[in-house]
Amino acid sequence: MTAIIGAFLSLIGALFFLLSGIGLIRMPDAFNRMQAGTKATTLGSILFLIGIGLQKPEYLGRTIILVVFIVLTNPVSSNALARAAHGYRKHIGARLEPDALAEADEAAEVASKTTANKEAVHGD
Amino acid sequence: MRTLKAKILAMLALWVVWMLLTAPWSGQEAIAGAIIAILVAFLPLFPASLLGDLKLGPKALVYMVAYFFVFIKALVLSNLDVAFRVLHPKLPIDPGIVKVRTRLKTPLGRLLLANSITLTPGTITVEMRGEDVFVHWIKVAATDPESATEAIVTGFEKYLEVICG
Numbered sequence: 114m115t116a117i118i119g120a121f122l123s124l125i126g127a128l129f130f131l132l133s134g135i136g137l138i139r140m141p142d143a144f145n146r147m148q149a150g151t152k153a154t155t156l157g158s159i160l161f162l163i164g165i166g167l168q169k170p171e172y173l174g175r176t177i178i179l180v181v182f183i184v185l186t187n188p189v190s191s192n193a194l195a196r197a198a199h200g201y202r203k204h205i206g207a208r209l210e211p212d213a214l215a216e217a218d219e220a221a222e223v224a225s226k227t228t229a230n231k232e233a234v235h236g237d
Numbered sequence: 238m239r240t241l242k243a244k245i246l247a248m249l250a251l252w253v254v255w256m257l258l259t260a261p262w263s264g265q266e267a268i269a270g271a272i273i274a275i276l277v278a279f280l281p282l283f284p285a286s287l288l289g290d291l292k293l294g295p296k297a298l299v300y301m302v303a304y305f306f307v308f309i310k311a312l313v314l315s316n317l318d319v320a321f322r323v324l325h326p327k328l329p330i331d332p333g334i335v336k337v338r339t340r341l342k343t344p345l346g347r348l349l350l351a352n353s354i355t356l357t358p359g360t361i362t363v364e365m366r367g368e369d370v371f372v373h374w375i376k377v378a379a380t381d382p383e384s385a386t387e388a389i390v391t392g393f394e395k396y397l398e399v400i401c402g
Contacts, residue, residue: 132320132323135324140328142332144332145332148373148375149323155358156312156316171260171261174257175257177257178254178258188362189352191355195361196364199363208332209334211335213371214364214371215334
């Protein structure tokens with residue numbers, strides 16, 4: 114019985130992998146590819162690994178460790194990729210509407226310029 | 238006190254990982270694992286200080302279990318949402334980066350919040366600056382920080398506030 118449930122879970126997980134693969138092809142820019150590609154795989158890999166663990170109970174502990182490591186590390190890599198992609202947003206043609214981070218960057222740049230000017234004035 | 242709690246939690250985590258790895262359990266392996274876990278966790282340089290932010294009162298434990306289920310629900314719902322968007326012929330996406338605010342102060346709470354936001358499909362944490370969190374949202378429903386915070390952060394935050402301030 115658990116073997117059947119495990120096989121079913123693995124099948125659903127594989128379906129999510131398929132969906133994320135389709136998303137990877139269909140989405141227009143790096144950010145949205147990341148949304149579809151790396152994110153749909155989280156539920157996909159969780160279900161797949163738990164399904165394998167249910168089919169072979171002696172592996173269940175190991176697959177749970179794998180799930181925990183995926184859950185802990187996947188967001189870190191996605192965050193690094195997203196930040197890098199945002200740095201290159203003008204070159205990869207990403208459409209971001211609105212882009213609060215770019216606005217904040219510009220505001221910070223303007224603020225630092227004005228303080229630099231003030232310092233220069235004070236220096237004179 | 239806080240470092241001691243962090244080291245004990247780290248020791249328990251190491252021991253649980255060891256026990257899960259050696260699945261058909263035997264007493265000798267459990268004892269050897271416990272000794273090694275104590276030695277590693279109490280090494281002076283082992284970076285466990287993050288775990289000291291975790292609260293362990295009865296209310297916090299209840300909220301931890303509740304948070305687990307809230308997170309699973311959010312994960313499944315948003316996965317189905319992104320799956321729908323991928324399969325829809327018109328590709329109904331409207332991507333943008335919105336600014337949301339968080340009230341969480343401790344490093345562990347902010348880490349868990351950012352990771353939870355990133356793990357739920359449709360939102361990726363791009364940057365954290367002070368109390369501002371910049372989130373890439375596949376379908377921007379609200380551009381002003383208040384309603385975006387309501388939509389993305391509040392569901393996780395009310396649990397994380399209890400678990401780790």
